[in-house]
Every structure is written in structure tokens, then in C-alpha cells.
Amino acid sequence: MYSSISHHLFSFLTMGTTNSDFKLVGYSNFVRINPKSDLFPVKRFHHIEFWTGDATNVSRRFSWGLGMPIVAKSDLSTGNSVHASYLLRSGNLSFLFTSAYSPTISSSSPSSASIPTFNPSQFTSFLTAHGLAVRAVAIEVESADAAFDTSVSHGAIPCSPPTHLPNGVALAEVHLYGDVVLRYISYGKDTDASSFLAGFEEMPEEASFRGLDFGLRRLDHAVGNVPELGPAMEYVKKFTGFHEFAEFTAEDVGTSESGLNSAVLANNDETVLMPMNEPVYGTKRKSQIQTYLEHNEGAGLQHLALMSEDIFWTLREMRKRSGVGGFEFMPRPPPTYYRNLRGRAKGVLSEEQMKECEELGILVDMDDQGTLLQIFTKPIGDRPTMFIEIIQRIGCMVKDESGKLYQKGGCGGFGKGNFSELFKSIEEYEKTLERKSVADDANAA
DSSP states (O other): OHHHHHHHHHHHHHTTOSOOOOOOOOTTTOOOOOOOOOSSOEEEEEEEEEEOSOHHHHHHHHHHHHTOOEEEEESGGGTOOSEEEEEEEETTEEEEEEEEOOHHHHTTOGGGOSSTTOOHHHHHHHHHHHSSEEEEEEEEESOHHHHHHHHHHTTOOEEEEEEEOTTSEEEEEEEEETTEEEEEEEEOTTSOTTOOOTTOEEOOGGGTTTTOOOSEEEEEEEEEEOSOHHHHHHHHHHHHOOEEEEEEOHHHHOOSSOOEEEEEEEOTTSOSEEEEEEEOOSSSSOOHHHHHHHHTTSOEEEEEEEEESOHHHHHHHHHHTTTTTSOOBOOOOOHHHHHHHHHHSBTTBOHHHHHHHHHHTOEEEEOSSEEEEEEEBOOSSSSSOOEEEEEEEEEOEEEOTTSOEEEOTTTTTTOGGGHHHHHHHHHHHHHHHHHHHHHHHHHHO
């Protein structure tokens, strides 16, 4: 009942048919304030679940390309006849890849599913509409029950009520945007916080890519694309209490040909960062966000920013595998970008590091608090939709109440100074796709 009713409500909400008081003021006029307004205790990103037509091979590609061992599985070999799921983990970064088995077979033993919210018919419609895409953004909370009840009472559209698993893990879901759900995960008092969902078994060593490690340690932020930013932002703010962390308008980050508007939501600790983008219209070229919305058949998760403890190490390893089952990257900026970088990054990066940034195609930006190193892959699937960002943040080290050093969330910003370079790369990439289409149309005529 939850899924059928909520889908129509959410479609109504995200199509821009509601009145919105949300107004962008732009990067220069935005004042960052943390009101500590979370409606329930939020700890961190827990995992990201992808839905795919082939979990076995897609999980292996991500494992090989990102240096993330496959640590656990739930499939036919573990007694799960509903779906195949494989868990990858590097540090605190966890990716889950799920695909459905035969509907006829799964209907005979639906209780064997290890993910209690998995629905074969929803999976089929999701895959048809979006292709390889993120289904769930999971965050660890103090209590999944309390988070779900509080969210729904504050306007969240329910998807799956709390389920308590045999290993002491609780799970619940509400709609986030499009067909993406926000999943709440919590652990019982005596439950090992490193454990995953009940029904998962450790992956055999010979099939796990064990030993792979490119330095990725956690998910920094998860970015969604929506048709209209105001209603989507207000919806999530209302049921989570998250505060606005940053915002950018087309004037801040666009090019002469296209642009977007963007805003970032954050929890109290600013460890869960959730930017959202909307397209702008009337530019020379169609906004890349509009291109995404068309190919994704609506709102969805655009990219995941993965935090590296050493981006140079990470990129050296990833680029080795770009042509052999890994991920390809957007074209490097022109040499002038790196000549100008030496003036901007002097005192933060050594000359050797700046040379390595140019060699690897790493972009560098900074705000009043720290420095951001970043690079973007090309789309990871057949559609020009989802991609991955690799980042490292430098600076912003402060002490917590116990005296332990930690890095403030969002240190160095989100690459405002690099958006134009990224957009130019995306525009050029999209032009290569358009040239073939135009040529085919001409030949057909």
C-alpha cells in the first residue's frame, strides 16, 4: 500500500505543482549557519544500493575499478531465491549491488530475500525506466523506528515501515526524490556495527578481490537531480530537519552555453551532505541536468563523491584500469588551468603535487576554510546519467569535545571554481554523442 499511494503523491510533489517559499540567493550572498535542527539523531552515510540487471558482473567492475573488495553476498548460494546482492566495502564506504531473480521462482519463496524492502515488480519498472542507477541512499540513525515515524509525521512519503532483522539491525524507507528512497539503518545495543543485513554471508576469498585498496574511505556527498529545486529541498528539509549548507546559481557555476541551480542539505554534524540540482532554461545549450532528467526518465541520483585519503594514489590506480574494465574520466583541463593553479594553490600544494594534478587531470578549488581536490568520471553506464566523483579535502581540522582532531564537513566547498571546467567537459562529451545522431538523421533523410 505504501509504494502505490506514495508514488502518486511524490510525483505530484516533485513536478513543481506545489507552492515553494525556497529562494536561492547565490554563493556570494549565502550565509552558512548550522542551527543543529535535525529532527532525529543522524550518524553517517551507511551504504548506497544500486539496482542493476546483472549484480554479479557490475559489482565486480566496481570492485576492480574502485579498489573495493566484495566482502559479503546474498544470492542463490546463501538460500536467497529472490535477488542477488553483493556488498563492496573500503573503509567506511559501502556499495550494495542488487538484481532480481526470476519472478516465477522468487514468488515461491519471497521470505528468502535478505533485503526486506526488495520488491521484484518495483525492480522491473525501476530498471526499465532508469537502467543502472541508485535505488537507496542509506544513512545510519540512532533508531530507524523513530526516524521513520518522525519523518512521516513531518510530511515524508512512506515507502517501507520499520523491519527488525534477526541480527539486530532495523531498516525503514521513505521517498527521497524520483524513484530513490532514503533508507534508515540502526543497530541494537548488542549488535556489531560492522555487520550488514541478516542473510548476507562472507564472500569466499577467491571471489572477493580481497587486498584491493585504492585509498577510498567514505562517501562525502550524494547528489540528486530534480525538475524543480524548491519543492524538493523543502520536502527533505521538512521531514529531516537538515539545514542548508551551501548554494549555487547559474551565475555562480554556469558557462556561456549552459548551467544549473544547486543547493546542499546537511545534518547536524555535516557528515551527511545531500546536494540537489535543477536545470536552467533559455541558455544556448540544454542544461546537462535536463539531459540527465530526460535519459533517467525523471529525478534521480546524479553522482556520488567518494572521499580518498590520498587522491594521487587513488587516481594512479584507477587510471591504470580505465581501459581494462574500470572507469574513464572526463577530459583534462587545458594547460592554462594548471598554469593559473600555481598562483592559487601556492602554499597548499607542493610543486610536485601540482605537477601530479596536471598529469592525472585533478581539479583544485578552495573556499575560505580549506582546499578541495576533485575529478569526475564519464557516465558509468550506457545512459549519460550517473557518474562518480573522487575527492580529497585539505584543511579545516578542529578538535571535538574529547580533544580528538577531525575534519569539518564540506571543507574546501564543492568545486565552485571548477564547475565551468566540468560543464565544458560535459558539453564537449554530449556534443560527441549528438554528432553521430545528427549524421544518422541526415543519412536517413
